[in-house]
Amino acid sequence: MNSGDPRNVPRREAARLVAGKGRYTDDIDAGDVGHIAFVRSPYPHARIDRMNCDAARVAPGVIAVITADDLSAVCKPWETRLALLPTHLSPEQIPLARDEACWQGEAVVAIVAKTRAQAEDACERVEIDWTELPAIADLDSAAAEDAPPVKSGMPNNLGLDHGISTGDPDAAFRDAAAVVEHDFTFSRQTGVTLEPRTILASFDPRVRELVVQHSHQAPHQMREVFSAQLGLPLSAVRVVAPDVGGAFGMKLCAYPDEMAVAAIAVLLGRPVKFCADRLESFVSDNHAREARVRGRLAVDTDGKLLAMDVAVLSGFGAYASHPRGSAGEGLQAVHMIAAPYQLAHYRGRVRGYFQNKVPSGILRAVGQPLACTVTEQLLDLAARKIGLDPADFRRRNYTDADDKPARSAAGIVLSQLSLRRCHDRLLALMNYDGLRRRQTELRKEKCYRGIGFAAFIEQTGVGPQLYGPQNVRVSAQEACRLTVEADGRVRCATSVTDQGQGTRTGLLQILAQELGVAPDTIEIVTGDTQVTPLGGGAWASRGVALGGEATLRAARRLKSNVLTIAGSLLQADPASLQLQGGVVCNAAGLAQMSLADIATTVGFRSHLIPLDDIPDLEVVESFAPRNTPYIAANGIQAAHVEVDPELGTIRVLDFWVVDDCGRVINPMLVDEQIRGGVVQGIGAALYEQCIYGADGQLENGSLADYLVPMAGEMPDIRIAHVETPTAMTTLGARGVGEAGTVGAAAAIWTAVNDALVPLGATVTEQPFTPEHVLDRLALAGDQPRPT
Amino acid sequence: MSERHSITLTLNGTVISAKVDARTHLADFLRQHLRLTGTHIGCEHGVCGACNVMLDGRSARSCLMLAVQADGAVIETVEGLTASGIIADLQQEFVARNALQCGYCTPGILMTATELLSRTQPNRAEIRDALSGNYCRCTGYHAIVDAIEAIATRRAEAAS
Numbered sequence: 012m013n014s015g016d017p018r019n020v021p022r023r024e025a026a027r028l029v030a031g032k033g034r035y036t037d038d039i040d041a042g043d044v045g046h047i048a049f050v051r052s053p054y055p056h057a058r059i060d061r062m063n064c065d066a067a068r069v070a071p072g073v074i075a076v077i078t079a080d081d082l083s084a085v086c087k088p089w090e091t092r093l094a095l096l097p098t099h100l101s102p103e104q105i106p107l108a109r110d111e112a113c114w115q116g117e118a119v120v121a122i123v124a125k126t127r128a129q130a131e132d133a134c135e136r137v138e139i140d141w142t143e144l145p146a147i148a149d150l151d152s153a154a155a156e157d158a159p160p161v162k163s164g165m166p167n168n169l170g171l172d173h174g175i176s177t178g179d180p181d182a183a184f185r186d187a188a189a190v191v192e193h194d195f196t197f198s199r200q201t202g203v204t205l206e207p208r209t210i211l212a213s214f215d216p217r218v219r220e221l222v223v224q225h226s227h228q229a230p231h232q233m234r235e236v237f238s239a240q241l242g243l244p245l246s247a248v249r250v251v252a253p254d255v256g257g258a259f260g261m262k263l264c265a266y267p268d269e270m271a272v273a274a275i276a277v278l279l280g281r282p283v284k285f286c287a288d289r290l291e292s293f294v295s296d297n298h299a300r301e302a303r304v305r306g307r308l309a310v311d312t313d314g315k316l317l318a319m320d321v322a323v324l325s326g327f328g329a330y331a332s333h334p335r336g337s338a339g340e341g342l343q344a345v346h347m348i349a350a351p352y353q354l355a356h357y358r359g360r361v362r363g364y365f366q367n368k369v370p371s372g373i374l375r376a377v378g379q380p381l382a383c384t385v386t387e388q389l390l391d392l393a394a395r396k397i398g399l400d401p402a403d404f405r406r407r408n409y410t411d412a413d414d415k416p417a418r419s420a421a422g423i424v425l426s427q428l429s430l431r432r433c434h435d436r437l438l439a440l441m442n443y444d445g446l447r448r449r450q451t452e453l454r455k456e457k458c459y460r461g462i463g464f465a466a467f468i469e470q471t472g473v474g475p476q477l478y479g480p481q482n483v484r485v486s487a488q489e490a491c492r493l494t495v496e497a498d499g500r501v502r503c504a505t506s507v508t509d510q511g512q513g514t515r516t517g518l519l520q521i522l523a524q525e526l527g528v529a530p531d532t533i534e535i536v537t538g539d540t541q542v543t544p545l546g547g548g549a550w551a552s553r554g555v556a557l558g559g560e561a562t563l564r565a566a567r568r569l570k571s572n573v574l575t576i577a578g579s580l581l582q583a584d585p586a587s588l589q590l591q592g593g594v595v596c597n598a599a600g601l602a603q604m605s606l607a608d609i610a611t612t613v614g615f616r617s618h619l620i621p622l623d624d625i626p627d628l629e630v631v632e633s634f635a636p637r638n639t640p641y642i643a644a645n646g647i648q649a650a651h652v653e654v655d656p657e658l659g660t661i662r663v664l665d666f667w668v669v670d671d672c673g674r675v676i677n678p679m680l681v682d683e684q685i686r687g688g689v690v691q692g693i694g695a696a697l698y699e700q701c702i703y704g705a706d707g708q709l710e711n712g713s714l715a716d717y718l719v720p721m722a723g724e725m726p727d728i729r730i731a732h733v734e735t736p737t738a739m740t741t742l743g744a745r746g747v748g749e750a751g752t753v754g755a756a757a758a759i760w761t762a763v764n765d766a767l768v769p770l771g772a773t774v775t776e777q778p779f780t781p782e783h784v785l786d787r788l789a790l791a792g793d794q795p796r797p798t
Numbered sequence: 799m800s801e802r803h804s805i806t807l808t809l810n811g812t813v814i815s816a817k818v819d820a821r822t823h824l825a826d827f828l829r830q831h832l833r834l835t836g837t838h839i840g841c842e843h844g845v846c847g848a849c850n851v852m853l854d855g856r857s858a859r860s861c862l863m864l865a866v867q868a869d870g871a872v873i874e875t876v877e878g879l880t881a882s883g884i885i886a887d888l889q890q891e892f893v894a895r896n897a898l899q900c901g902y903c904t905p906g907i908l909m910t911a912t913e914l915l916s917r918t919q920p921n922r923a924e925i926r927d928a929l930s931g932n933y934c935r936c937t938g939y940h941a942i943v944d945a946i947e948a949i950a951t952r953r954a955e956a957a958s
Contacts, residue, residue, distance in 0.1 A: 021893045028901030029889040031836020031876030035902065038835035128821070205840040205848050205902040205935055256838070256902030257935050289841040511899030511936050683896050686938035714845040714933070722929035722939040727922075751938075 019679035020530070022516045024254075033254045036209035036226045041282040044211070045074045047275065048130035049268055049285075050120035050137045051294065052112030055146035055367035055707025056161070059110055059119065059139055066136035067122060072129030076137075077121040077275055079109035086240050086274035089265075091331040094482040099170050099338045099363075101331035102162045106271035111144070113162050113329035114369050115708055116294025118268040121275060123283055146367040146707035150303055150324045153364035161329055161365040170327050171338045171363035175345060177420045178356035183318035187309030191392035195304040196776040197381055198700035199326070201296050202374055203719055206256020207287035208296060210269045212276035222249045223273055228258045228508055229548035234540045235484045236265040236334060237273050252538035252548075255510040259691070260373035261296050262510075263550055264332045268295060293712035297372030298701055299340060301326035302381055306348075308389035309356075314399045316408050318356035319420070321348050321385060325363035325371075332372030334483050338363060340371065343378020343470075349386050350423045350468035351430055351645060352408045357420035367707045373550070375691060376749040379469065384757040384777075387465045391761045395768070401761070402443060405466055405647075406434055412643075423468060428645045429733045430466060433669040437464075437647050440731055441667045446651060454769055459654045460664070461766025465757035469644045471672070471746025472556035472739075474636035489558035490544035490633035491518075491565040493526075495573070497614045499593060499607025501528055503565075504536040506546020506633075507558030512748060513680035514554030518562045520676050521555075521742065525566035527590035528606065544631055552746025555676055556642055557634055560740040565632035572626035576609055579622045634740070642737050644745040646670035648689070650758035654766040656788055659781030661697060661763055663726045670750050671733040674743035678732065681747050686728045688751020694720040695752075696759035697778050718778075767791075805869040810878025818865040825849040827865035828875060836876040836905050840933070847932035850906035851875050855916075857909040876905035885912055888949050897945040899936030907932045911946045919954045922947055 027033065064076045082105065091101040108119045120137050124130035145159040152158060153168045161168050184190060211224040221243055227233055230250040238248045255262065272285045287295065303324045309317040325341030345359035394404035410417055412425035413432075419425060437443075443462070450460050475487040492504040503522055509515045515535040523530040536542055546561075547553055570590055577595040578585035587598040593606045612619055613628055636642060651665040668685050675681050698718035702710045711717045736743025756777065763784075764773045772791035776783050806815045809832070818827055823842075828834045828851070837860055840848035844862040851860045852874035879885045888911060891897070898904040907929065914920055914928045925946045929939065 021896060025893040025896065025898055025901070026889075028898055029892045029904055029908065030880040031834075031905045033836070033838075033901050035835075035838070037829075037839075040833075128819075203935060204900075205846060205933060206838070206900065207840075255900060257900045259935070289843065511901060513896065513899070679896050683899065683937060683941055686940050687899060687936045688938075690938035691935070713843055714841040715843060719933055719935065720939075721933065722926040722943065724930075725926070725939050727943075728938060728940050 016678055018677050020516055020520055020677055022513050024515065035206050035254045035256050036211055036224050037286045039211055039224050039253060041211055041213060041284065043281060045123040045279065045281060045283040046125070046127040046130050047272055047283055047285040048122050048127060048134050049118040050134045052108065052115055052117045052119055054112060054141055054143050055115045055148065056144040057112050057141040058144055059108065059112065060142055061140040063138040064120060067133040070129070070133035070136055072125040073133045074123040074125065075279055077123065079105055079107040081278065082106050082271060082274045085277045086270060087242065089240055089333060091333045091336055093336045093338060095480055096171065096338055098172055099331055099336050102165060104267060104330055104333065106267050106274055111163055114367055116369055118271060121271050123275060123279065148366060148368060148703050148705055148707040150326050150364060153366050154324065161367050168365045169362065170331065170365050171325065171341055171361060173342060174360040175421055176358045180318040180320055180356040180358040183356040184307065184309045184320065187317050188312040189393060189396045190307060190309045191389055191396055192305065192307040193388055193392060193773070194775050195306065195385055197300045197302045198777055199298045199301040200374060200695055200699045201293065201298045201701055202259040202261030203717065204257030204259060204261060207289065207292045208262065208266065208269065209286040210272045211282065211284040212273045213282040214276040214280055216280040219243065220247050221273065221277060222251065224251050224253060226255050226262060227252050228263045228510060228550060230508065230538055230540050231506060231545050231548060232485050233265065240270060241274060241277055249541045252508055258510040258549065259375045260377065260550065263373045264297055265334060266295065289714055290712045293717065294369060294709055297332055298328060298369045299371050299374030300381065300695065301371060302341065302344060304344065304381065304385050306385045306389050308393050310393045310397060314397055314404055314407050316349065316352055316354050319349055319354060319389070320358045321345055323361040325361055326368070327363050327365045328368045328370035329365060330370045332370050335373065335478065335485060337371045339373065340378040344381040346421045347379050347382030347423060347468065348421050350382070350419045351410060351466040353410050354420040359421055368703060375688065376752040379749065379753040380692060380695065380756045383465055383467050383754050384760050387757040388760050388764065391764060401464060402438060405464060406431060423643065424639055425468065425643050427735050427737060428643065429671045429735045430645050432733045433645065433647045433671055434466070436731055436733060437649055437667055437669040440669065440729060441649050459656060459766045459769065461652050461654065461762040461764065463650045463758045463760065463762025463765055464647060465754035465761065466647045467645065467754035469552065469746065469750045469753050470641040471552035471644050472636055472642040473551035473553065474640060476640040486545050486547050488633045488635035489546040489553060489561045490631060491558065491561040492544050492629065492631045493565045493569045495569070495606055495610045495628040497610045499605055499610055500532045500534065501526065502534045502536060503562065504543045505558055505562065506543050506548065507554045508538045508548040509554065510549060512554055512684055513677065514558060516680060517555040517559060517676045521559050521562050522566050525563050526570050528593040532593055544633065546633065552748040554748070555744045556746040559676065559744050560742045561632050561634040563742045564634060565630050568630045568632060572628060572630065573606065573609055575626050576613060576620060577604060579620055580604065580612065636739055639739055642739050642745050644672050644747065644750060646750055646754070648754040648758040650762040652759065652762040652766055654763060654784065656770055659784035661779060661784065663693060666726050666728045668728065668751065669731045669733060670747065671735050672747035672750065673734065673745035674736045675732055675734055676744060682730045684747050685730055685751045688749060689728050689755040690720050690725055692752045692755020693725065693759055695777060696756040700778050803866045805866055807868045807870060808872040810874055810881065820864065820866055822865045823861050824863045824865050824868050825860035828860060834875050834877050838902050838905060847906040847910065848903050850909035850932070852909055852912065857913040876908060879908065879912065887952065891945040891949050895941045895945045897937065897941040903932060903934045907934065907942060915946070915950055915953065919950045
């Protein structure tokens with residue numbers, strides 16, 4: 012806690028949440044709600060030969076048994092298409108599988124009953140005759156020339172083949188002083204929000220209106236989706252996101268089972284609810300990250316990066332995630348390579364394949380952690396090879412985008428960065444020289460500690476250039492509607508959503524300052540499509556960067572309107588008036604009238620206002636970055652670890668981050684965003700993986716078997732800031748939501764491999780299980796060690 | 799279907815009686831029958847700690863316990879602890895330090911912290927150890943440890 016900093020305003024909703032007064036979707040009462048449980052495919056790939064639901068229909072408490080055919084009357088099929096990536100062709104989807112299930116966990120039958128327990132009981136009475144079909148699990152099987160298709164009728168399993176080339180990488184590799192290469196395996200992960208996916212849908216057949224309470228990050232996107240698939244006008248669909256118990260990108264897509272819930276509400280004309288249990292979460296929440304990468308780096312004798320060559324294999328699961336697709340992870344993995352560094356020659360290629368596994372999709376930082384890991388690990392190998400200190404090596408190679416706009420070798424747009432300043436700050440923060448000395452001493456005692464760096468670029472505040480050209484109907488603007496109520500309080504309805512990041516509080520602080528009103532007279536309303544203007548919600552680190560800018564602009568316009576009205580009432584020049592603490596003051600600073608006085612006059616006695624046109628006390632402003640695809644932020648992270656070569660275990664001793672997210676509105680909330688992101692990155696590097704058998708069965712679908720970071724194994728995380736406001740907005744804030752996750756896994760990779768240097772080993776597979784560490788040490792033991 | 803049982807327990811200071819299905823676990827009983835939605839369900843196999851309640855003065859997983867097993871017990875949920883004011887300092891510290899983001903794990907963590915602080919003045923390592931039965935996906939734990947440590951110190955100072 013940065014105690015004493017007046018910017019560290021606590022979150023208003025936090026007081027409610029610590030008292031157990033959260034209002035998550037499952038906490039909402041709905042009259043006569045039907046509870047839904049799904050019969051899911053037990054096979055990764057199987058044909059449905061026959062289905063008998065008779066016994067389920069007469070089970071106690073059952074209201075309805077719903078199959079694919081029932082829903083076809085109310086829900087259209089959908090295809091996930093990205094206009095610029097025609098190979099990312101996903102087969103047509105419907106809410107419940109009809110003839111063929113393509114992953115273990117795909118929903119097939121929905122049972123609606125008076126209680127969830129009764130619905131689950133009835134699920135056991137559904138009889139399905141299955142014929143197992145060949146299942147594609149691992150990437151090599153998916154890529155094999157004679158691979159059977161993941162779904163019948165698909166020409167092959169290739170879903171993405173994309174390349175980029177800059178300069179002349181072949182010549183650069185040929186002429187290089189040193190070349191290093193490394194293989195990387197990134198295991199599948201999933202978001203593991205503690206609140207599982209939950210949806211409560213109500214349809215009123217009298218007026219044909221659908222209201223969906225949805226644990227989701229992007230209610231306006233879901234309104235589009237429900238409207239399109241259920242054939243309802245947008246104005247007849249209302250999506251509301253109440254308190255959301257964790258999201259991390261996982262709650263950003265349109266899940267088939269959730270589409271089924273909305274469709275069932277329409278079909279039955281009554282409220283229905285689905286809340287995933289933990290096993291269902293593991294087999295139906297989007298997975299992410301699965302990839303294999305081979306990377307090469309060439310450097311010259313002066314320690315300058317010359318060229319990189321990176322080949323990525325990315326795993327998609329059975330369908331492209333709707334509506335954003337599943338290509339982002341692989342695309343970011345090749346395009347964010349070497350983003351913080353000067354590099355003249357680059358070749359990147361990504362191929363992505365469909366598999367008979369849970370569909371892959373968005374998870375915090377999409378692909379950026381992969382690119383960061385590959386880049387940073389290769390840099391360390393090169394530094395070691397040419398005998399340079401890894402920190403010094405990085406500093407020599409940072410991009411020059413501090414002062415002038417630049418593009419990375421892979422095309423990333425950079426401006427107003429601060430990599431060298433962040434770097435210098437980090438080395439001081441961590442006492443780098445002292446740590447290195449201690450590391451050397453401890454090695455003599457056979458204690459293996461490692462220090463790892465990860466410089467990173469974070470794409471924040473992503474604008475319409477990402478999904479717009481793909482013809483994907485995802486809003487990239489953020490918008491703010493400000494209203495002065497007749498009691499003088501200010502209502503801010505924002506398109507931004509908040510799952511605990513603290514965005515609401517950031518907006519409140521911006522608003523209070525810009526408008527000149529007391530924070531406790533402001534209400535921030537989020538997550539309800541009926542009330543909030545169209546906008547993105549929460550994705551790609553946009554809440555304060557874009558939503559804050561819209562809020563600032565709206566506040567300035569509203570203030571101007573207020574002062575215009577006040578000026579006419581006071582017969583004063585509006586420019587001579589000030590709004591302070593919700594009160595209009597004259598040039599001498601004396602209070603003249605309150606915001607409530609003005610709002611009351613406008614609302615009920617407007618005949619007293621001597622203006623032809625009275626400016627509105629309700630204004631809407633939206634903002635999207637249109638001249639840049641995103642606002643890049645930057646920073647650097649460092650990890651200090653200790654590896655036990657006997658046990659293969661890794662302890663994280665310390666962790667540091669220096670981040671530049673531009674103007675910081677609330678340092679406490681920013682620090683907590685970074686810390687949470689870092690721990691998710693540490694989890695990726697050390698613990699988290701969805702383990703599949705060769706047959707496509709998920710083998711660890713419980714929280715006892717899928718490991719996530721626990722308090723006891725996490726370090727304190729020290730954070731410092733460099734503040735370089737972006738000129739892309741008036742506000743100057745960049746995003747920060749993904750910063751920690753972009754670089755943390757990379758810092759663990761480089762730290763662990765630094766620790767292993769005296770033992771001649773490197774790790775190559777994330778997560779670094781003790782088994783993997785011991786395997787790599789055993790392999791190294793059979794080979795000559797470097798001097 | 800399962801047989802129904804009559805149970806009587808002290809819940810948040812009040813003696814209550816209810817009829818419950820034998821298979822209903824305590825978390826479902828609290829949430830669905832009594833509408834005490836501050837107790838959250840995260841995994842239903844006793845790993846994540848989101849459903850922790852106080853059972854006879856100690857923290858316990860309400861998802862691993864059947865409602866019938868609570869017969870005769872003294873149970874306190876976050877609603878009860880809040881109403882009694884006995885963890886108000888801890889709750890205020892969580893808010894002040896932003897030791898929660900989505901808040902879903904927080905009631906369970908408050909139970910663990912309540913038990914821990916009732917028997918010792920823990921240091922950071924002990925706090926982290928005690929918290930290892932409570933998953934938090936948002937915060938990275940650092941601020942939670944800070945908040946509990948601050949209250950441990952403050953309570954010790956007040957007691958001396």
